[in-house]
Amino acid sequence: xxxxxxxxxxxxxxxxxxxxxxxxxxxxxxxxxxxxxxxxxxxxxxxxxxxxxxxxxxxxxxxxxxxxxxxxxxxxxxxxxxxxxxxxxxxxxxxxxxxxxxxxxxxxxxxxxxxxxxxxxxxxxxxxxxxxxxxxxxxxxxxxxxxxxxxxxxxxxxxxxxxxxxxxxxxxxxxxxxxxxxxxxxxxxxxxxxxxxxxx
Ligand SMILES: [Zn+2]
Numbered sequence: 430x431x432x433x434x435x436x437x438x439x440x441x442x443x444x445x446x447x448x449x450x451x452x453x454x455x456x457x458x459x460x461x462x463x464x465x466x467x468x469x470x471x472x473x474x475x476x477x478x479x480x481x482x483x484x485x486x487x488x489x490x491x492x493x494x495x496x497x498x499x500x501x502x503x504x505x506x507x508x509x510x511x512x513x514x515x516x517x518x519x520x521x522x523x524x525x526x527x528x529x530x531x532x533x534x535x536x537x538x539x540x541x542x543x544x545x546x547x548x549x550x551x552x553x554x555x556x557x558x559x560x561x562x563x564x565x566x567x568x569x570x571x572x573x574x575x576x577x578x579x580x581x582x583x584x585x586x587x588x589x590x591x592x593x594x595x596x597x598x599x600x601x602x603x604x605x606x607x608x609x610x611x612x613x614x615x616x617x618x619x620x621x622x623x624x625x626x627x628x629x
Contacts, residue, residue, distance in 0.1 A: 443457050443483040445490050446494040447484050447492070447493035448485065452485065454483070457483040458483065458484055458621075459471075459482070460484065462479060462482070466509075467518065468504060471518050473522035473523055473525075473618075482494070487627075488516055491519075491625070495510055495511070495512045516626060519621075523625070524618075526618040531615065534611045535596060539607040539611065540607060541555075542601055543601060544603055547603050548575075550607060555607045556576060556605040557606050557607055557608060558581060558584055558605070558613075558615060558616050559576040559583045559584065559603065560583075560585075560592070560605070562588050563586075563587065565589055569602060582612065582616045584615060584616050584620075592604065
């Protein structure tokens with residue numbers, strides 16, 4: 430018998446400090462140990478070195494890691510880490526990541542911004558993911574329905590003002606990402622931000 434497939438995996442396995450489940454590294458969020466509060470820093474972009482602990486990026490697993498001592502074990506001391514604060518910090522990082530992906534899409538010219546441009550991109554079948562501001566009214570539902578009919582992902586991200594800032598406009602209620610790779614990274618980051626902020 431050979432085990433020739435071993436070492437083939439791009440993403441090594443890690444254990445979640447919350448549910449103790451084993452998952453691919455890419456499916457978990459690593460927190461890095463810090464000497465000062467909040468003592469654990471989320472490392473969404475996977476760039477920080479040092480001692481760390483991995484958790485599924487969900488409210489439930491964060492809570493379990495706090496409650497069952499999964500974090501304390503890695504910190505090697507009992508420190509007050511709050512689920513709410515850790516979840517908020519991680520959700521903020523995922524939101525920033527989603528925003529920087531929108532900026533990247535803009536630079537690569539693979540984005541449609543505003544109702545008219547999005548509607549045209551939908552008509553032409555170019556949309557990979559639809560992004561709507563949480564406070565966008567009016568055309569939002571109509572566009573979401575069209576996108577869903579086409580089997581495209583819809584992401585709720587930020588506000589009209591915060592989306593506007595990314596595109597150098599006062600307000601943007603809706604945008605469409607036209608690149609499949611950027612769209613999938615964006616929807617994943619936005620979904621994780623939501624999962625972290627979700628109440629029990
Ligand atoms: Zn877990």
